[in-house]
Structures are given as C-alpha cells and as structure tokens.
Amino acid sequence: MDLALVYLLLIACGVLMYVLLDGFSLGVGIVAPWLERDEDKAIAVKSLSHLWDSNQTWLVFGGVTLFVAFPKAYSLVLSQLYLPIILMLIALIFRGVAFEFYFKSDTSRWWWNFSFSFGSILATLSQGLILGTLVQGGAEVGRLDWLTPFSLLTALSLLLGYGLLGSCWLVRKTEGSMARRSRTIARALLIGVVTCLGIVSVWMLLTQAxxxxxxxxxxxxxILAPVPLLCGWVTRSLWQRLGDETGNDLHPLGLGMVLFLLSFIGLVAGMFPYIVPGQLTIWQALAPESTLIFALVGIVVLLPVVIGYNIYNYRVFAGKTRMEDGY
Amino acid sequence: MLDAALLSRIQFAFTISYHIIFPTITIGMAVYLAIMEGLWLKTGRKVYLQQAKFWQKPFAITFGMGVVSGVVLSYEFGTNFSRFSEIVGPVLSPLLSYEVLTAFFLEAGFLGIMLFGWKRVSPRVHFASTLIVAVGTLLSAFWILAANSWMHTPAGYTIVDGQFHPENWMDIIFNPSFPYRYFHMVIASLLSSSLLIAGVHALYLLRGKHREFAKVGLSFAMWVLMVVAPVQILVGDLHGLNVLENQPVKLAAMEGIWETHSGVGLRLFAIPDQENATNHYEVILPKAASLILTHEADGEIQGLDAVPADERPPVGVVFFGFRVMVGLGFLMLILGLFGVYARLRGRLYDHPILLRFAVAMIPSGVIATLAGWYVVEVGRQPWLVQGLVRTMDVVSPIPAEQVATSLTLFVVVYTLLFGTYLYFMRKLIRKGPAESVGQDGNVSTPEDLLPVTLNPD
Structure with missing residues (x-):
C-alpha cells in the first residue's frame, strides 16, 4: 500500500470536510450583513453556536495531518504563505470569539455582528488567496507572490461559494421571512459562483500546461468530462430548489456541497501528484514510515468515532433554530 | 531593527503564554463542572445545579479564548519554525494528531451539548457530555505535554540525514520528564481554577450576596486547595529532582548557581549577572540547596560553569520565574491551611481576612503557572530540543518586517481581546447565579430552575 496516496486521500478528505462544514459556518458570517432584522442576525449566529468549534477543528486536523505525512510540504507552504496564514488565523479569532460574547452582551451587539462577519469574510479571503497561490505553484518566502490577479479571483470565488453554503444552511435552519431572504441571497450568490468557476477553469486551462x-x-x-457536466446539472437543480419553498429544505445545502465537491475534484485532478505544484510531489515530501503508521492507526480507529459523535451533535440540534433555546 | 529569528521567538513566546492562561483555567474548571453536575444528579440539591449552570458561562468564554488562541499555535510551528517542523515533525506531529483526534474533536463535539443542550438531552446524557468535555481537556494536556516534554528529555528516536525518526513510541510519549510535567500541570490547573472559584465565592460572601450558593462553592474549593496545594509542592519537588538529573544546567539557572561545588547554599534572593557569571546582592541559606536537591548537606551540585557561556539560558528570567512560582505556591498552601483553621472554628464563611485573602489570590494560580512555564522553556534555551537542536538554527527564513507585522497584529488583537474577556468575566460574576436558594439548598422560588425534563428523578 502506498502510504503517500493514503495520506493524500486523508488530507483531501480533511480539507474537504473543512471546506464544506466551516464553509457554511463562515458563509453565514459572510451573508449575515444582508439579513434584514437584528433578530435574524442573532438567529444566524445562534444556529452555529453549538458546532462552529467542531467545524473549525477540521482545519486543525487538515493542518496536523499534513504535518504528519508531509513535514517538508507543511514547513514549505506555511512559511511561504506566512502573511495570508497569519491573517486567516487572526480573522478566525474575530469570528470565534463573536460566538462566545454575542449572547452575553447587551449594548455591544453591533460590534459582535461586525466581528462575526468581518472575521468570516477575512478568513475566507485569506483561504482563497492561499488556495490560489498553491494552485499556481506556491510563492517565494518573504515575497508577496500570494497577491496576484488569479489569487484575488480565487479569493472572490471562495467568498461567494462559502456565502452560498451559508445561505443554504440558513434556508435549512430558519423560517418565514428569514428563510425566504436566505433563498434570494443564495440565488444571487449562485450566479456569482458559477461565473467565477467558469473564469477560474478557463484561466487554469490557458495558463497551466x-x-x-x-x-x-x-x-x-x-474521465473528467462528467465533472463540468455534473456541475451544470447541479447548478440548474440548485437554482430550482431555491425557488421552491415547499420542497425539502435540506436539498439546497446538499446540492451546494455537491457543487463544492465537484470543484474540489476538478482542482485535485489538475494538481496531482504535486502537493505544491511544480515544487514538491507527495513522494518527495513523505515522512518516515514509523511516523505514518503510528498516526494512521489513530486516524483509522478514531476518525469514524469522531464522525459518529459529530452526526449525533447535529441530530441533537436538528430542526429550526429559535431564540428561546439557550443556556 | 530586531532580526526575524528573535521576532519569531518573541511572537511564539507571546502567543503561547497568552494561550496557556485559558487551558490552565478550563482543565480544572471542567472537572469542577462535572463534579457539581454529578452531585446534583446524586443528591437532587438544586444548589449544585445552580453551581454547574453558573460556572458554565465563565467556562464557555474561557474555553472559547483557548480555542481561538490555540489554533494559532498549531500553525505557528510551520510558519515561524519551518526548519524545526521539518526535522522534528516525524517525532512530534503524530502526538499532535492524536491530540486533535482524542481531544479537540471530543471537546468541541460535546461542548455544544454541554452548553446548549440542557433542554435537548436527558440529564444523564448531559452529565456524560460534561464528563466527556472534562476528559477531553485532560487528554489534550496529555498529548501536548508529551510533545513538550520530549523537547526537554528526548528519547526513542534516531537521527537519519539530520531528521529525527521515531524508533519507539512508548519511549517518545513516556519520556523521562513527561509524568512529572503532566501531573505538575494538571495539578496547577486544579489549583488555578479552585483559586478562581474560591475567590469569586469569597467575594459574594464579603458583599453579602448569594450566600447559600457561595457557601457551597467556597467550601468545595477550599477543600480542594487544602489537599492539592501540598501535593503540588511535593510533585514540584520531584519534578525539580528530575530536572537536576536530566537538565542540570536549567537547574543551576533556577538556583542561580554559577560554580560547581559542594555544600551549596539556597539563594533566597540574588540579582544574576549573566555577563560576569555571578550574582549580586545574594541572600543565602547555607547548604540548603545541597540538602534539598541531594539530601546531603555537602552534596555537590553542577553549576552553570559546566557548559560554555553560549549554552547557558538567560539566568535572570529562570531564577526569578522560579521564585515567583514557588512563592505563590507557598501562599496557596497558607490559604489552604488558613481555610482549615477557619473551618474548624466554624468561621469559614465569614472570616473577613480569609475571604479577602481568597479574593486577592484569584489570579495567583495563573501567574504561578505562567512563571513555571518561563522556568521550563527559558531554562532549556539555547536549545529547542535539549542538547540537539538550537532554537536559532530552525527559525523560518521570513523577512523581519513580516514577522514584525504579524507580531504587532497579535499584540494589538490579543490585548484588546484580553480586555474584552476580563470585561465579560466581570460582568458574569457581578450578575451572579440565576436564582437565589434557601437554607436547605433547594430553590426558594416556586419556579423550577429548569423545565421538567431536567428533574433528576
């Protein structure tokens, strides 16, 4: 068994879990300023307060698994992308503490609304810059290579994409005028996402051999043709479901996630087997076998348990978020 | 302009010092919450539930602060110490991976139920969630201290092409200093949280507020303090002997001993002078250091002169850090004994000096813990992995301006955040528990604290 491939798959799954789960959490922060009433914003924050920490932990899982399997890549990527990573971490602080202080504040609600959205937007933009830079082959340490038209485009795409997931989450978790508003926001963002995906795809095809x-x-x-075709189908289906208020309110979120999954497959298919395109393949960066096996035992045994109680967590808090639930 | 390496070290020291404040409080407080909720389930006395529900809120914001400041650290190894990550990663990274899988996910998954699930799960499931969160914090400490201890007493590895490769995982995890450090830190956390809890309840009693509620909390915390403060001094002593064996240079710095000799005195006070390798204004207790460390009045202790000047840690920080920690530790012991005395005289809840003393000691646990970590970490310098990897050799080659930028951002954001944290802690404490309870510990108001589903029977 090729441990490099196993770990690549694990990291890909970890990153995907992060993107899907914290994607919708950050997305709620991205779209919150467009919600109409203050109560709606409070419900938006509340709908995440029991799970933002779990969702964010996938980021730590992804980072640490990269550290385990490909220590060279971990140290290379993190020092090359120093500033955007620091920005992301600081942004996540603004986002995270908003959950803790929001419902304990009386007069400073407006600030925690700001902290929540500002943190979510900045964290997403940083992740988009990191993504764009990695896809294009990394950066020189200490240079501002991560700030290019392409990375700005991927940052915008991710912002709209997370926003789409976030508004679909609100469609699921809220009712009445707030749910309707979320559907409108989601439709607008869907148009933006598809446009961005198109531009990014063409850009990559033209610039990367x-x-x-x-x-x-x-x-x-x-082999790859089904990916864009499915993207088209999912987009159309998502558009329709967003317009159908009587339909299953979980479908928009599910379809939004499928759209992310397809984009992710498209990206990885283009990059494999490089972990940093053009610089480092997975085999060059691989850690010694005893490290890989020891950590793998833990992952194989514990990850299913983790997923199990995360599902339990979602089930405990299933249904629409209402204000009266609290401490 | 400071160079990038020094800035990276300052940044790491700053961010990790800031972070450790919060776990120090939450590890012990999670145990307290689990005990209070367990007592409520067992006895049905509402005051225990009131305790659990009240302390849950300060716990939640403290835990949140720990989470957001902790994520930063998991990336900082790579961003600022890239060479370190590359060469030591194969040994340390799986320990972090186990920490994520056994602790971070566990805490995050059940914290939500613990904080917001009161009406959604049965009391037993809720109690189980609280218990799981407490276990998660202890497991997290287990893995991160295993990794940290390995950097002090590396074991179970071989070096292949300049990279550390693991050979024996049991030796790596249970390296020689790990058990001491683990128990010392967990007990430090129990002490810190007990001091916070005792102090807040003492404050209520001084102000004549929430009296029945405060009596329960103060009494419990003072029991813990009485038992745990002496245990900590004992464990600390064992830890010190372990340092003497494995890191004699650090020990010499802690005691301010420059020359190797026998019959060494204990320096109660001194101003260490790194440049001239001597101390000024010493106050010495003759032969006491030899007696404590070797159990013989004439025992020989290795001084800082055993290694060249460039392998000595900055002695001042280590020397004073150690004295702050030990001094506060003995104050905690005195508070614990004072508590016993007042309790025997039946005045635990209204002895004004005791109550004021307890209030003044609120931050002492956290300060002692921080001081202790400065002893441990600064005392290891110039090494990052004792005797094997120098800190200066493994810093990322990032330009100084970028590290200066990030350091400035961290200082500004963290300072504002700490102010906010203190503001909300104060606000929660001023607000007090949700309802007052009567003499028998049962809620005196007709309304239950909670909906029906939560009645323990």
Missing amino acids: QVAERWLTVPGIF
Whole structure:
C-alpha cells in the first residue's frame, strides 16, 4: 500500500470536510450583513453556536495531518504563505470569539455582528488567496507572490461559494421571512459562483500546461468530462430548489456541497501528484514510515468515532433554530 | 531593527503564554463542572445545579479564548519554525494528531451539548457530555505535554540525514520528564481554577450576596486547595529532582548557581549577572540547596560553569520565574491551611481576612503557572530540543518586517481581546447565579430552575 496516496486521500478528505462544514459556518458570517432584522442576525449566529468549534477543528486536523505525512510540504507552504496564514488565523479569532460574547452582551451587539462577519469574510479571503497561490505553484518566502490577479479571483470565488453554503444552511435552519431572504441571497450568490468557476477553469486551462494536458487530451477528457457536466446539472437543480419553498429544505445545502465537491475534484485532478505544484510531489515530501503508521492507526480507529459523535451533535440540534433555546 | 529569528521567538513566546492562561483555567474548571453536575444528579440539591449552570458561562468564554488562541499555535510551528517542523515533525506531529483526534474533536463535539443542550438531552446524557468535555481537556494536556516534554528529555528516536525518526513510541510519549510535567500541570490547573472559584465565592460572601450558593462553592474549593496545594509542592519537588538529573544546567539557572561545588547554599534572593557569571546582592541559606536537591548537606551540585557561556539560558528570567512560582505556591498552601483553621472554628464563611485573602489570590494560580512555564522553556534555551537542536538554527527564513507585522497584529488583537474577556468575566460574576436558594439548598422560588425534563428523578 502506498502510504503517500493514503495520506493524500486523508488530507483531501480533511480539507474537504473543512471546506464544506466551516464553509457554511463562515458563509453565514459572510451573508449575515444582508439579513434584514437584528433578530435574524442573532438567529444566524445562534444556529452555529453549538458546532462552529467542531467545524473549525477540521482545519486543525487538515493542518496536523499534513504535518504528519508531509513535514517538508507543511514547513514549505506555511512559511511561504506566512502573511495570508497569519491573517486567516487572526480573522478566525474575530469570528470565534463573536460566538462566545454575542449572547452575553447587551449594548455591544453591533460590534459582535461586525466581528462575526468581518472575521468570516477575512478568513475566507485569506483561504482563497492561499488556495490560489498553491494552485499556481506556491510563492517565494518573504515575497508577496500570494497577491496576484488569479489569487484575488480565487479569493472572490471562495467568498461567494462559502456565502452560498451559508445561505443554504440558513434556508435549512430558519423560517418565514428569514428563510425566504436566505433563498434570494443564495440565488444571487449562485450566479456569482458559477461565473467565477467558469473564469477560474478557463484561466487554469490557458495558463497551466499540466492542467490543460489532463483535461483536454485523451483519455483525461473522457474521465473528467462528467465533472463540468455534473456541475451544470447541479447548478440548474440548485437554482430550482431555491425557488421552491415547499420542497425539502435540506436539498439546497446538499446540492451546494455537491457543487463544492465537484470543484474540489476538478482542482485535485489538475494538481496531482504535486502537493505544491511544480515544487514538491507527495513522494518527495513523505515522512518516515514509523511516523505514518503510528498516526494512521489513530486516524483509522478514531476518525469514524469522531464522525459518529459529530452526526449525533447535529441530530441533537436538528430542526429550526429559535431564540428561546439557550443556556 | 530586531532580526526575524528573535521576532519569531518573541511572537511564539507571546502567543503561547497568552494561550496557556485559558487551558490552565478550563482543565480544572471542567472537572469542577462535572463534579457539581454529578452531585446534583446524586443528591437532587438544586444548589449544585445552580453551581454547574453558573460556572458554565465563565467556562464557555474561557474555553472559547483557548480555542481561538490555540489554533494559532498549531500553525505557528510551520510558519515561524519551518526548519524545526521539518526535522522534528516525524517525532512530534503524530502526538499532535492524536491530540486533535482524542481531544479537540471530543471537546468541541460535546461542548455544544454541554452548553446548549440542557433542554435537548436527558440529564444523564448531559452529565456524560460534561464528563466527556472534562476528559477531553485532560487528554489534550496529555498529548501536548508529551510533545513538550520530549523537547526537554528526548528519547526513542534516531537521527537519519539530520531528521529525527521515531524508533519507539512508548519511549517518545513516556519520556523521562513527561509524568512529572503532566501531573505538575494538571495539578496547577486544579489549583488555578479552585483559586478562581474560591475567590469569586469569597467575594459574594464579603458583599453579602448569594450566600447559600457561595457557601457551597467556597467550601468545595477550599477543600480542594487544602489537599492539592501540598501535593503540588511535593510533585514540584520531584519534578525539580528530575530536572537536576536530566537538565542540570536549567537547574543551576533556577538556583542561580554559577560554580560547581559542594555544600551549596539556597539563594533566597540574588540579582544574576549573566555577563560576569555571578550574582549580586545574594541572600543565602547555607547548604540548603545541597540538602534539598541531594539530601546531603555537602552534596555537590553542577553549576552553570559546566557548559560554555553560549549554552547557558538567560539566568535572570529562570531564577526569578522560579521564585515567583514557588512563592505563590507557598501562599496557596497558607490559604489552604488558613481555610482549615477557619473551618474548624466554624468561621469559614465569614472570616473577613480569609475571604479577602481568597479574593486577592484569584489570579495567583495563573501567574504561578505562567512563571513555571518561563522556568521550563527559558531554562532549556539555547536549545529547542535539549542538547540537539538550537532554537536559532530552525527559525523560518521570513523577512523581519513580516514577522514584525504579524507580531504587532497579535499584540494589538490579543490585548484588546484580553480586555474584552476580563470585561465579560466581570460582568458574569457581578450578575451572579440565576436564582437565589434557601437554607436547605433547594430553590426558594416556586419556579423550577429548569423545565421538567431536567428533574433528576
């Protein structure tokens, strides 16, 4: 068994879990300023207060698993992307403490609304810059290589994408005028997301030889063709469900997540087997076997348990979020 | 302009010092919450439930502060110490991975139920969640202290092409200093949280507020203090002997001993002079250091002169940090004994000096813990991994301006945040428990504290 591949898969799953779960949590922060009433904003924060920490922990899981399996890549990527990573961490502080202080404040609600949204937006933009830079082959340590038109585009895409997931989450967790408002926001964001995905795809095909070769030649074109086709179908379906208030309110979130999954597969397909494109492949960065096996035992045994009680957590708090639930 | 390496070290020291304040409070407080909720389930006395529900709020914000400041650290190894991550990663990273899987997810998953699930799960499931959160905090401390201890007393590894490769995981995890450090830290956390809890309840009693509620909390916390403060002094002493064995240079710095000799006196006070390798204004208790450390009045102790000047830690920080920690530890012991005395005389709840003393000691646990960590970490310098990896050699090659920028951001954000945290702690404490209770410990108001589903029977 090739441990490099196993770990690549694990990290990919960890990152995907993070993007989907904290994606909708950050997304709620992104769209919160567009909610109409102060009570709506409070409900938006409340709908996440029991799970933001779990969702954010996937970021730590992804980071630590990268550290376990590919220590060279971990140290390379993190020092190359120093400033955007620090910005992300500080932004996550603003976001995280908003949950803790929001419902204990009387006069400073407006500030915690700001802290929640500002933190969510800045964290997402930083992640988008990091993503864009990695896709393009990393940066020189100490240079501002992470600030390019392409990375700004990926930052915008991620902002709209998380916002889409966040508004779909609110469709699921809220009622009445707030749910309707969330549907309107989600539709607007969907248009933006699809536009961005299109531009990013074309940009990558035009500028990156490896990506173009994989996607535009036989057999890659046949293997990968379902990805954009499915994207189209999911987009259409999501648009319809967002317009149908009587339908299952979990479907928009599910479809939004499928859209993310497809984009993610599309990205990884273009980058593999590089962990930092053009710089480092997964085999060059691999940790010694005893490290990999010891950590893998823990992951294989414990991750299913983790997923199990996370599902339990969602079930305990299932249903619409209402203000009266609290401490 | 300071160089990037020094700035990275300052930043790491600042962010980790800030972080450790919060786990120090929450590890012990999680245990307190679990005990109070357990007592409520067992006895049905509402005052225990009131305790659990009241302390849950300061716990929640403290825990939140720990989470947001902790995520920073898990990335800072890579951002600021990239070379360290690369060469030591194979040994240390799996320990962090186990911490994430056994502790972070566990705490996060059940904290939500513990804080917001009172009406959504049965009392037993709720109690189980509280218990799981407490276990999670202890497991988190287990893994992170295993990793930290390994940097002091590395074991179970080989070096291949300049990279540390694991050989024996049991040796790595249970390295020679780990058991001492683990128990010393967990007890420090029990002490810190007990001091906070005792002090707040003492404040209520001084002000004549929430009297029945405050009596329960003060009494419990003072019992804990009485038992745990002496245990901590004993464990600390054992830890010190372990340092003498494994890191004699650090020990020499703690005691301000520059020259190796026998019959060493205990320096109660001194101003260490790094440059001239001597102390000024010494106040010495003759032969006491030899007696404490070797159990012989004429025992020999290795001084800082055993290693070249560039392998000595900054002695002043270690020397004074140690004295602050030990001094506060003995004050805690005195408070514990004072509590016993007042209790025997039946005046635990209204002895004004005792109550004021308890209030004044609120921050002492956290300060002693921080001082202790400065002894441990600064005392290991210039090494990052004792005797093997120098801190200065493994810093990321980031330009100084960028590290200065991030350090400034951290200082500004963390300072504002700490002010906010203190503001909300004060607000929660001033507000007090939800309802007052009568003499028998049962709620005196007709309304239950909670909906029906939560009645313990």
